[in-house]
Amino acid sequence: MTKIQKKIIHLSISILFIMGSFWFLTSYLTEQSTKKYKEIVENYLLINNISTLSSQSYESLSTLLNDPTEENELKYYQEKEKLLNLTEQLTKVEDKHNTIELTNYKNLVKNQVEAMELTLQFSKTGMTSSETKYHEESLKISQFIDEATLDLFKQQLTNQEKLYVTMMNMSENLRRLGIWTLILVFYLSLLFSYWFSKGITRSISQLTSAVKEISAGNLDQSIQLDSKEDDEISYLSKAFDDMRGNIKQYIAEIKNKSKLEKELQENQLLLKESELNRLQHQINPHFLFNTLNMLSKKAYLEGANETSDLIASVSSVLRYNLNSYSRTVQLKDEIALLKEYLIILKARFTSRIDYKIIEEYTNETIKIPCFILQPLVENSFTHGIEPRENGGYIHIFIKQLTEFIEIDVIDNGVGIESDRLIEIIDFKNDSNGETTGIGLSNVRKRLELHYGRKDLFSITSIHGIGTHIKLTIPLKEEE
């Protein structure tokens, strides 16, 4: 998860490490070299000091001999002591090449000091010849020391030439190492930055194009990054992908819901339409209902049985209308209504209408939408039979198939012309003739809404021959 951070930290640490170890190496080597140089120079200085002191102490001895004051004597003793002290330090200079020469040198100094001391002694005891002899000896030895100093220097230089050359070489190599290390580190940083930023920008641009896709509406393309690393960018892309999935889901749900709501609304609208129509034409139904019942009884009591039956049919139709306005009723109820309606029709138009109902079904409790059958027949009558001078017949077939109930309403009326057919199907009926207010289009629409299919209603008509309306009602309800 913190891959990016880790990478950067690793890079910084490795650069730090490289430069740090180089710096450390350089300072260490430089320090060692400096120490070595210091050592070498100190050795030279020591030898030089001894040489100088050798001459100086001889001079102060000579001065003392000429002018034996306490001051001079003190000076001589100081220099002599210092000379001896420095000589003791010569062991520092010793190495495997110059032991012999240094031993000789040390002995020279000691002998000079001895000669000088003897000179002083002999001078103090007044033995001038011996004094002179040792005085000359001191001088001679101090000159030997001068020459030996030069030889020592030459020897040291020669022995250490190799050392010097190696030191020069080393500092040269160190310099080259520094330059190349710098270049290498620079190059590595460059490479790393390039590779790293390339990785990130590529991931980001992939992400961007994926997001563009989404904003263009294409929610199906899943967001996949090329890199298989588990870093922040991939986390981001995963989050985006989840978001895309969620959005897709929500949109689908919303679409579904709105579709359902729309259907519901339409259904409700249609029903409302029917109800409105119905309401317009209604007067207090109970008054009518009760009156009709009373009339039916009265007719029966007065011996007019047919009249009584007729009035009873009207009453049933009215009751049907009053009661169920739920969306689904049982098949048998619809058929019952149809039969009552037809009885009324027959009574009104006697010879002008003939009807037959052929029922071939087993299951009469199937739920179908209400007011399906009666409007069909009404339509057949109003547009087919009634305009015909001689009247006609309506045949109604109700057949139960394996998966459907087939209802055919066939009449031999005047037929409907095709443009009128379309009008009828698509719009409300005009007020040419009596209607119960529910038109074919209403039936068709409600069937569509109820079963979710458009192929349940068909109407064919040939002008002058007749009209055939066919309904196929699925046995399984689709909601």
Next chain:
Amino acid sequence: MKKLSVIIFIIMIIAVITPLSNIVKMYPILFEDSQKASSKESSYRIVVVSAHLGDSYWDEIIESIQLEAKNYPLHLDIKGSFRSNSEEIEKVIDVAIASNVDGILLVGLDDEHFVSIINKATINGIPVITVGADLPASLRKTYIGTNHYQSGVYVASIIKKLHHPSEKIGVIRGDQASIIQEERLNGLIEKLSTTKHQIYQYQSKRQYPTIEAQTNGLLNQYPDMKIFITMGINTEDKAIKAIMERYSLDGITIYSFDDTKRTRNLLQKNFIDGVLHHSKEEMGRLSIQYLMQWLNKENLPLPNHIYTDIELLVGRKEL
């Protein structure tokens, strides 16, 4: 692109590793060189002083000294003078004394001037051994080398054997003072005096006439002289040259007291007829051995002299 960057990377790695490896290699040279202890801590410091540096005769002795010294804990310092400069030599010995060396070997010093300085060294406790040439008047511990007087006697005895007393013998010496040559002459003359052989030297006003002068003088004086004895540095060459100006070397017999590469070369080429071989290798060897004996304080005192062998090497030309 990727391949190129890999190549560049490899180049840079090599460029970085190279100086680094150099540094690693160089480091021990620089910083481990502070070994203070020397292996020959307890070695004796010996000074070898030669009066004739560069002279192959004496150099051979010095070489054998050096060779023998390798077997002992000795450190040798070879000093001296190229032209028998006695001041230089004295100074060298003086420095050696002032440096408290453990021993001095004098090779080929036969100048009386050095007696006092040898004594000074002895007084200061430094053993002095003379090699090849002696100064018996000094306090040197011992002399190792040819008995020059005896060598003269020896050469004389050989000449006695090889030559008829009627043949004149000429002696050509070196052009510098030399005790050795004096002793040789003494030996020669003494031996030959017992017979009737005549030995002649060129006399001149100068104490040390040149070799050419000697040769020419002798030939002028004794034109029938056929036998010559030479001694001294490069005497043979100069003598031969002088002789050959007059006549060829065919009838001339030359014996040399000095055994050098040059004289042996001349012997081989038949320019000269005899070379006295000195046991230089033995001299060198014995000098170190006896010095060590003194330093280790074994079998003291050392004998006064140890004479080494001599042998006359004769050429192919038979007389």
